[in-house]
Amino acid sequence: MVRPSGGLAGMSAARDDDHLREECGVFGVWGAADAAALTALGLHALQHRGQEATGIVSFDGERFHSHKALGLVGDAFSDARVMARLPGAAAIGHNRYATTGDTVLRNVQPLYADFEFGGLAVGHNGNLTNAHALRRALVRRGCLFQSTTDSEVFVHLIAISLYGTVVDRLIDALKQVQGAYSLVALTSEALIGVRDPFGVRPLILGRLAGRDGAWVLASETCALDIVGAAFVRDVEPGEIVVIDDAGVRSIKPWAKQPSRFCIFEHIYFARPDSIVEGTAVYEVRKRIGAELARESHTAADIVVPVPDSGVPAAMGYAAEAGVPFELGIIRNHYVGRTFIEPTDQIRHLGVKLKHSANRALLAGKRVILVDDSIVRGTTSRKIVEMVRAAGATEVHMRVSSPPTTHSCFYGIDTPERDQLLAARNDVDAMARIIGVDSLAFISIDGLYRAVAGAARDARRPQFCDACFTGDYPIPLTDQSDQSNDRQLSLLAETR
Numbered sequence: 426m427v428r429p430s431g432g433l434a435g436m437s438a439a440r441d442d443d444h445l446r447e448e449c450g451v452f453g454v455w456g457a458a459d460a461a462a463l464t465a466l467g468l469h470a471l472q473h474r475g476q477e478a479t480g481i482v483s484f485d486g487e488r489f490h491s492h493k494a495l496g497l498v499g500d501a502f503s504d505a506r507v508m509a510r511l512p513g514a515a516a517i518g519h520n521r522y523a524t525t526g527d528t529v530l531r532n533v534q535p536l537y538a539d540f541e542f543g544g545l546a547v548g549h550n551g552n553l554t555n556a557h558a559l560r561r562a563l564v565r566r567g568c569l570f571q572s573t574t575d576s577e578v579f580v581h582l583i584a585i586s587l588y589g590t591v592v593d594r595l596i597d598a599l600k601q602v603q604g605a606y607s608l609v610a611l612t613s614e615a616l617i618g619v620r621d622p623f624g625v626r627p628l629i630l631g632r633l634a635g636r637d638g639a640w641v642l643a644s645e646t647c648a649l650d651i652v653g654a655a656f657v658r659d660v661e662p663g664e665i666v667v668i669d670d671a672g673v674r675s676i677k678p679w680a681k682q683p684s685r686f687c688i689f690e691h692i693y694f695a696r697p698d699s700i701v702e703g704t705a706v707y708e709v710r711k712r713i714g715a716e717l718a719r720e721s722h723t724a725a726d727i728v729v730p731v732p733d734s735g736v737p738a739a740m741g742y743a744a745e746a747g748v749p750f751e752l753g754i755i756r757n758h759y760v761g762r763t764f765i766e767p768t769d770q771i772r773h774l775g776v777k778l779k780h781s782a783n784r785a786l787l788a789g790k791r792v793i794l795v796d797d798s799i800v801r802g803t804t805s806r807k808i809v810e811m812v813r814a815a816g817a818t819e820v821h822m823r824v825s826s827p828p829t830t831h832s833c834f835y836g837i838d839t840p841e842r843d844q845l846l847a848a849r850n851d852v853d854a855m856a857r858i859i860g861v862d863s864l865a866f867i868s869i870d871g872l873y874r875a876v877a878g879a880a881r882d883a884r885r886p887q888f889c890d891a892c893f894t895g896d897y898p899i900p901l902t903d904q905s906d907q908s909n910d911r912q913l914s915l916l917a918e919t920r
Contacts, residue, residue, distance in 0.1 A: 450474035461511035485513035551606030605835035624662025714741025721865035729753035788816030
């Protein structure tokens, strides 16, 4: 059974309500004596994928050990006494940003359960689109849920499976779920990695040098770099990799599907120094900026990124347009996570906690602001006001993604569609709302050219781009069920 060592390590990060939120990060190690310490380092590198909570489960050859906490990795795992309670040569870890379930300790992953075959820990990145339907069915069967996260559905499906081996039970569970996910699982016998059949969420395989063949699973290559591991390959869409003392074996239980990797990994989510699907993220973002300049450049004196996510695209834009790149907005990296905003007036000034205008640079200039996305538009409007107050004579905004017109149901926390600025307004109206002289987004074909070298094939898109196009590659079972429930409720009220 698992030995818990959990506690609160601080409150979750203050939410930025005008940005697409990261998904989650997963990491796993097999065959290294200090597996938990390596996992903590890997989670540090993946901190950008989730800042609300973190956890590690290790296995020492006889027992499982666990530590989970709300807050950042550094808060949770900087104490040597905590790490001493996570012995073993195998471990998995998880950074959480909640897309389902509240941010409370019981929802923090990896989830752990004791089965008849022994212990199993699971860390999950993504979202199941039939989790509510499965949960209702499991509750009717008598399953008792301990959390409100959809990841627990995996645990119960494995528990009730009639197959014998852990891997067969996992395959049985996976064939019942729908959604976009990658996951890492740890048993007493193996480390397991899984990617959904469409490959929407990332997962990679690496190997630790000089550690007797220790293996690593991670969401991004930047997590390999921090632990000194070499990249081996991407886990393929629809692939299960089983890692044990004999090595790595691959299982592909699904019929092959066209890959639909999340294109927002290239635009924003992945860390700039990661290699994603064989492509350097930093270079892709510069190409996106260059394409944006070719499509929509206007006369200006300087190109200014909205930091930090807009920096590579702004560099590419400036180089293509032949306009100086300048840091006209400075980001404060030391904003406290528990800052209290007691009044509406103070809350309105909150954007200045994170960003400040470089007045000496902006005064008297025609400015092109480059950002990665516009969601609700509230932060964009405040930044534009700040740049104008610093003396800019013109402010033009260029966005390195197409308009976000649809909600994501595959693991990215986006607002309801009626709260998305682009779902309710055309580009001219959006420009008036956020207060810019002009506004332009990269086209969907321009985005594909920058990322993949060719325009989007509407018959067979290479990526999941549902937030821009409404083309959802995986069925939205829970959304249909909820819509039907609402219609039945309205019907009942009229009777």
